[in-house]
Amino acid sequence: xxxxxxxxxxxxxxxxxxxxxxxxxxxxxxxxxxxxxxxxxxxxxxxxxxxxxxxxxxxxxxxxxxxxxxxxxxxxxxxxxxxxxxxxxxxxxxxxxxxxxxxxxxxxxxxxxxxxxxxxxxxxxxxxxxxxxxxxxxxxxxxxxxxxxxxxxxxxxxxxxxxxxxxxxxxxxxxxxxxxxxxxxxxxxxxxxxxxxxxxxxxxxxxxxxxxxxxxxxxxxxxxxxxxxxxxxxxxxxxxxxxxxxxxxxxxxxxxxxxxxxxxxxxxxxxxxxxxxxxxxxxxxxxxxxxxxxxxxxxxxxxxxxxxxxxxxxxxxxxxxxxxxxxxxxxxxxxxxxxxxxxxxxxxxxxxxxxxxxxx
Numbered sequence: 001x002x003x004x005x006x007x008x009x010x011x012x013x014x015x016x017x018x019x020x021x022x023x024x025x026x027x028x029x030x031x032x033x034x035x036x037x038x039x040x041x042x043x044x045x046x047x048x049x050x051x052x053x054x055x056x057x058x059x060x061x062x063x064x065x066x067x068x069x070x071x072x073x074x075x076x077x078x079x080x081x082x083x084x085x086x087x088x089x090x091x092x093x094x095x096x097x098x099x100x101x102x103x104x105x106x107x108x109x110x111x112x113x114x115x116x117x118x119x120x121x122x123x124x125x126x127x128x129x130x131x132x133x134x135x136x137x138x139x140x141x142x143x144x145x146x147x148x149x150x151x152x153x154x155x156x157x158x159x160x161x162x163x164x165x166x167x168x169x170x171x172x173x174x175x176x177x178x179x180x181x182x183x184x185x186x187x188x189x190x191x192x193x194x195x196x197x198x199x200x201x202x203x204x205x206x207x208x209x210x211x212x213x214x215x216x217x218x219x220x221x222x223x224x225x226x227x228x229x230x231x232x233x234x235x236x237x238x239x240x241x242x243x244x245x246x247x248x249x250x251x252x253x254x255x256x257x258x259x260x261x262x263x264x265x266x267x268x269x270x271x272x273x274x275x276x277x278x279x280x281x282x283x284x285x286x287x288x289x290x291x292x293x294x295x296x297x298x299x300x301x302x303x304x305x306x307x308x309x310x311x312x313x314x315x316x317x318x319x320x321x322x323x324x325x326x327x328x329x330x331x332x333x334x335x336x337x338x339x340x341x342x343x344x345x346x347x348x349x350x351x352x353x354x355x356x357x358x359x360x
Contacts, residue, residue: 175286
């Protein structure tokens, strides 16, 4: 018997029930989430692109960096107009107002007490000033010791003046801010004695010059070998008290032995160079230098002559720093011809002159 089995059709699967439709609020939330996700993804992509571009720019900058170059630019300096500057400074100082003192006792309202009456003064005891006496005093001050010549030859016509015009060992000079520099080294002492003009004579003429200065003038003195000893650190008014102080200093501090010692002596390896710097710091307009015209220093350790080119350069620098010209006059004892030649060249630039001191 043959049995035939027929395939029965499979039973159909049951279909899923359709999802219920979403509400409007759910659809809005879904759209919002999709938008936020898109913004985040877009931001990430943009930042990634920016980083890639920045990295590429840095790499390109590194490979295209220019080589280092060193340049020195020339600085253009215009030299100062010295004469015009000096005139402007002088004009400014002349226009500067002078200090005035106007001390008064002023009452702005009535007070409960009264000041005592002034004492009675007998006007008959007030002697009037005699104009003839004033003129006599002025004439004596003008003459001073300028007429006291010694007759010792070149330059010994006395010293003195009013502070504006004077004569010192025959050199006629003008100035009211005076510095006197005395070289008192042993070589100068010997040269002065040989020339017949000892330092004691220099001391006398110096005191005559100071005595003849007007009160409006100012002065100072410096003695030096290698070291130096100043009378004052700045110019002193030529008052009676300061003239007396100068006389006391000369009596007690004046050196004629060729050596210098004491608490007021300043150690100085640079010789005349430092002495000139000290003198010009007082801002003079007239300088007298008494020496044998030969100067040494210990620059570098050993003693040697000061090179004239260094001396000339330093004097020009110091002169340019002054508000007005300051002539340097050199009075020399038995100088060498070569020293005289060099010094005349230096002094001519300052408006000064050279004079040899000797007894005829």
